[in-house]
Amino acid sequence: xxxxxxxxxxxxxxxxxxxxxxxxxxxxxxxxxxxxxxxxxxxxxxxxxxxxxxxxxxxxxxxxxxxxxxxxxxxxxxxxxxxxxxxxxxxxxxxxxxxxxxxxxxxxxxxxxxxxxxxxxxxxxxxxxxxxxxxxxxxxxxxxxxxxxxxxxxxxxxxxxxxxxxxxxxxxxxxxxxxxxxxxxxxxxxxxxxxxxxxxxxxxxxxxxxxxxxxxxxxxxxxxxxxxxxxxxxxxxxxxxxxxxxxxxxxxxxxxxxxxxxxxxxxxxxxxxxxxxxxxxxxxxxxxxx
Amino acid sequence: xxxxxxxxxxxxxxxxxxxxxxxxxxxxxxxxxxxxxxxxxxxxxxxxxxxxxxxxxxxxxxxxxxxxxxxxxxxxxxxxxxxxxxxxxxxxxxxxxxxxxxxxxxxxxxxxxxxxxxxxxxxxxxxx
Numbered sequence: 001x002x003x004x005x006x007x008x009x010x011x012x013x014x015x016x017x018x019x020x021x022x023x024x025x026x027x028x029x030x031x032x033x034x035x036x037x038x039x040x041x042x043x044x045x046x047x048x049x050x051x052x053x054x055x056x057x058x059x060x061x062x063x064x065x066x067x068x069x070x071x072x073x074x075x076x077x078x079x080x081x082x083x084x085x086x087x088x089x090x091x092x093x094x095x096x097x098x099x100x101x102x103x104x105x106x107x108x109x110x111x112x113x114x115x116x117x118x119x120x121x122x123x124x125x126x127x128x129x130x131x132x133x134x135x136x137x138x139x140x141x142x143x144x145x146x147x148x149x150x151x152x153x154x155x156x157x158x159x160x161x162x163x164x165x166x167x168x169x170x171x172x173x174x175x176x177x178x179x180x181x182x183x184x185x186x187x188x189x190x191x192x193x194x195x196x197x198x199x200x201x202x203x204x205x206x207x208x209x210x211x212x213x214x215x216x217x218x219x220x221x222x223x224x225x226x227x228x229x230x231x232x233x234x235x236x237x238x239x240x241x242x243x244x245x246x247x248x249x250x251x252x253x254x255x256x257x258x259x260x261x262x263x264x265x266x267x268x269x270x271x272x273x274x275x276x277x278x279x280x281x282x283x284x285x286x287x288x289x290x
Numbered sequence: 291x292x293x294x295x296x297x298x299x300x301x302x303x304x305x306x307x308x309x310x311x312x313x314x315x316x317x318x319x320x321x322x323x324x325x326x327x328x329x330x331x332x333x334x335x336x337x338x339x340x341x342x343x344x345x346x347x348x349x350x351x352x353x354x355x356x357x358x359x360x361x362x363x364x365x366x367x368x369x370x371x372x373x374x375x376x377x378x379x380x381x382x383x384x385x386x387x388x389x390x391x392x393x394x395x396x397x398x399x400x401x402x403x404x405x406x407x408x409x410x411x412x413x414x415x416x417x418x
Binding site for chain 1: 393
């Protein structure tokens with residue numbers, strides 16, 4: 001395959017910089033949005049064209065991974081990252097760059113009208129180049145989105161596995177959300193560290209917030225219980241909802257751990273095991289009533 | 291060859307593992323401990339593994355074996371001071387040491403042995 005030549009592209013780009021920029025901004029006019037201030041967008045477009053000229057002049061126009069494209073890649077990365085975080089759609093982000101084609105091709109046509117063969121070559125090269133840059137932008141955009149998702153996942157898993165000290169020697173671990181192996185690991189580490197820190201005898205695992213308990217989740221729970229037992233702490237499982245109890249029995253899941261219907265029953269049992277009792281005191285009459 | 295010291299403390303034997311266990315050492319410990327239980331007619335064995343950072347399936351199994359041997363010789367075994375990382379590893383290896391009693395630290399382990407001996411061995415090892 002013959003690589004599209006683009007001998008005239010940098011020269012035309014730099015000669016008609018102003019006009020291309022003006023045309024481009026005009027095309028972008030309807031897509032303007034409160035999320036992106038007008039001045040910022042104008043500046044971005046200007047920089048993109050400037051760096052595009054530099055890059056084409058330095059290197060070839062077919063390989064955007066070349067070092068010559070470094071400054072251009074940098075601004076595009078920055079731009080798509082910001083847009084991903086601002087919540088722009090992929091279509092809006094891609095259209096932004098692809099709309100450069102129209103003014104660019106118009107200029108090429110004007111200048112090279114007399115040489116159709118050269119015009120075709122230049123147009124093809126410019127089109128390929130902008131397509132590649134567009135794809136690069138989309139990849140970065142996607143990656144930025146994924147980073148956001150991963151960060152949120154970590155935050156959720158950290159937030160949703162607190163270990164609460166209910167009493168001296170009694171810990172509660174309210175689980176919220178589905179238990180997968182990665183989360184079980186976090187839960188287990190949190191619980192075991194807290195057992196050491198608070199010198200706990202009993203840990204209550206409350207699964208009120210766990211939507212479903214299948215064989216896998218049960219296995220994860222059992223692992224946590226077994227690990228806590230190895231550290232010398234007993235576990236009580238509480239908060240098994242009626243539907244979950246039914247599902248567990250139908251699935252043949254056996255926990256073989258002391259379980260209570262709700263957290264308060266589990267807490268009462270824990271207190272009893274530690275030899276503590278709760279008594280209701282006769283309330284003293286207020287002084288002025290006597 | 292290194293040996294792990296076994297101390298006699300009343301009716302109980304105290305084993306503190308301060309070095310990294312390797313297989314030969316674990317086997318030697320099993321043998322020594324069995325002999326000492328019989329020799330002193332010990333009723334309780336406390337194994338402190340708080341200094342143990344690495345366990346493999348062999349060490350895990352040896353601990354379970356020691357507990358079982360002690361039970362045959364009418365002594366209760368309490369393993370104390372297991373580190374969180376070690377506990378996770380053992381569980382992941384599928385070794386949850388069902389016959390072994392555990393406690394958080396040596397103090398509580400000793401209290402547990404005393405409580406069990408006060409019950410005149412009426413408690414069974416498989417209660418949860």
